[in-house]
Amino acid sequence: MKNLFILCLILTIPMEVFSQIKSVSFSPEKNQINAGLPLPSEERFLIQGLIPSGIRRVEVKIFKTNKKENSAETYTWKAAYLSNPSDFEIYVAYPLRSNDTYTLKFYYFNSTDTTEMKAVKEAIHENLETYLNANFxxxxxxxKALVSQKAMLVQLNEIVTQGLSNYSHQLDQGFSxxxxxxxxxxxxxxxxxxxxxxFNLLKKSVDTKGTDNAYYAKQVIDQLIDLTKAExxxxxxxxxxxxxxxxxxNNYPTEKKPNYLPINIGYAGTxxxxxxxxxxxxxxxxxxxSMPLGNKNFTKILGNASISTGVFFSNMTNASQTEISGPLIGRPSYIGLGYSLFRILRFNAGAVLTSTEINNKFEDVTLYPFVGFSAEFHIWLGLKR
Structure with missing residues (x-):
C-alpha cells in the first residue's frame, strides 16, 4: 500500500510540472483564429494577437453557437498605464466543450479625446433634460408625472447606460x-x-420673480435636471x-477529444x-x-467522482480462517464510488460481493463493505476506420 502511494505521487508530479497552457493567435485583418484549426477543448488556453496603435482595451466574448450572447463568458485585456503595447494576450479561464461550435466576438477600444468626451456629455445631458420635461x-x-417614481429613476439610469453603450470605463467602474x-x-x-x-408656463419669462406656483414648478424641475447632469x-x-x-x-469548432477507458488498480480492505x-x-x-459522473474540466465535485466495478486479484480469509471467494468468477467482485484525491490517486468505497465454497458449491453469498485506494489510468479507445 505504501509503495503504491509513492508510485502515484511520482507519476503525478511530472504531469503537473510539465503541463503547459496552449496559445492560439487571432488575426483581426483576416478575421481568423488559430490559423483555421479547431480551438483547444477541455483545457484553459491563451488568445494572442496584434493590435493597432492606440488600442487600450480588448474584450472577447465566447459562447456556444446555439446559445444567446447573454450566456457568454467575457474576457478582457487592458494596456498597462503609460504603455504602448503592440499585442494583447487574453487568458480563457473556462474550458470549451469538446467537438462543439462557438461564437467569438472581439471588441477593440481606443482612448477618447476631450472633443469626443464633450460630445458624449452633451448628448446624455440633452436626453436627460428632454425626458424629464416630457414626463412632468x-x-x-x-x-403630474406620467410615470411612477420607481420607473422614472430606472429610465433615467437607462438613458445614461444606453448613452455609454459604446464606451468603457478605464477602471471598469460601470455607472452605478x-x-x-x-x-x-x-x-x-x-x-x-x-x-x-x-398661468400659462409658456408665457412666463425666465426673469419672472416672486412666488408664482408655475415659476416654482419650473424651478424644481430644473433643479432635478441639474442634479442628473451633475452626477x-x-x-x-x-x-x-x-x-x-x-x-x-461564428460557428467555430473545437477539438474533438479522444475517448478513454479509466482503469483502476489498487489495494483495499473488506x-x-x-x-x-x-x-x-x-x-x-x-x-x-470506472464511469465518471461528470467532466472534471467543468465540474470539480462530480468531475472527480465516479462509479467503479471490478474484481479482487485474490481471495481473502476471515478471522475463522474461512476463505472468502466470489460467486461469479471465483474472486470477490465489487461496486463502489470513487473520488480522485490527486491527479491519479483515488479513494474508493463500496460493497464487495463474496461467497464461501463448500463441497465445490458456492454458498452464503454476502455483501461486505470495503474501502481502499487505487491509481487510475486512462486507456485510449480508438476505433479503426
Missing part, C-alpha cells in the same frame, strides 16, 4: 445609477400641489474608452465483522473500470 406635466393644481439625492428630488416633485394658480459629469470626469471595432467569428478490538477484515489488490 404642470397644471393649475399640481405637477443616480444617487438618493436624485431619488428624493423625484419624490419631492411628485408630492407638490399647486393651488389657485392662473453624470462626476462619472464622466475622466476620459472613457470608445469602442472602435468589432470582429466576430470488513467482515467485529468491533474495534476484534476487527475481522481481509485485504487484497483489485482492478476494475
Amino acid at each position: 406635466v404642470v397644471n393649475k393644481k399640481e405637477i 445609477g443616480f444617487s438618493d439625492v436624485v431619488k428624493q428630488k423625484i419624490e419631492q416633485i411628485h408630492g407638490i400641489k399647486l393651488k389657485d394658480s392662473k 453624470t459629469n462626476q462619472y464622466l470626469r475622466s476620459n472613457l474608452l470608445m469602442l472602435v471595432d468589432i470582429r466576430e467569428i 470488513y467482515f465483522g467485529g468491533g474495534f478490538n476484534d476487527l475481522d477484515y481481509g485485504t487484497s489488490a483489485f482492478a476494475g473500470i
Whole structure:
C-alpha cells in the first residue's frame, strides 16, 4: 500500500510540472483564429494577437453557437498605464466543450479625446433634460408625472447606460445609477400641489420673480435636471474608452477529444465483522473500470467522482480462517464510488460481493463493505476506420 502511494505521487508530479497552457493567435485583418484549426477543448488556453496603435482595451466574448450572447463568458485585456503595447494576450479561464461550435466576438477600444468626451456629455445631458420635461406635466393644481417614481429613476439610469453603450470605463467602474439625492428630488416633485394658480408656463419669462406656483414648478424641475447632469459629469470626469471595432467569428469548432477507458488498480480492505478490538477484515489488490459522473474540466465535485466495478486479484480469509471467494468468477467482485484525491490517486468505497465454497458449491453469498485506494489510468479507445 505504501509503495503504491509513492508510485502515484511520482507519476503525478511530472504531469503537473510539465503541463503547459496552449496559445492560439487571432488575426483581426483576416478575421481568423488559430490559423483555421479547431480551438483547444477541455483545457484553459491563451488568445494572442496584434493590435493597432492606440488600442487600450480588448474584450472577447465566447459562447456556444446555439446559445444567446447573454450566456457568454467575457474576457478582457487592458494596456498597462503609460504603455504602448503592440499585442494583447487574453487568458480563457473556462474550458470549451469538446467537438462543439462557438461564437467569438472581439471588441477593440481606443482612448477618447476631450472633443469626443464633450460630445458624449452633451448628448446624455440633452436626453436627460428632454425626458424629464416630457414626463412632468404642470397644471393649475399640481405637477403630474406620467410615470411612477420607481420607473422614472430606472429610465433615467437607462438613458445614461444606453448613452455609454459604446464606451468603457478605464477602471471598469460601470455607472452605478443616480444617487438618493436624485431619488428624493423625484419624490419631492411628485408630492407638490399647486393651488389657485392662473398661468400659462409658456408665457412666463425666465426673469419672472416672486412666488408664482408655475415659476416654482419650473424651478424644481430644473433643479432635478441639474442634479442628473451633475452626477453624470462626476462619472464622466475622466476620459472613457470608445469602442472602435468589432470582429466576430461564428460557428467555430473545437477539438474533438479522444475517448478513454479509466482503469483502476489498487489495494483495499473488506470488513467482515467485529468491533474495534476484534476487527475481522481481509485485504487484497483489485482492478476494475470506472464511469465518471461528470467532466472534471467543468465540474470539480462530480468531475472527480465516479462509479467503479471490478474484481479482487485474490481471495481473502476471515478471522475463522474461512476463505472468502466470489460467486461469479471465483474472486470477490465489487461496486463502489470513487473520488480522485490527486491527479491519479483515488479513494474508493463500496460493497464487495463474496461467497464461501463448500463441497465445490458456492454458498452464503454476502455483501461486505470495503474501502481502499487505487491509481487510475486512462486507456485510449480508438476505433479503426
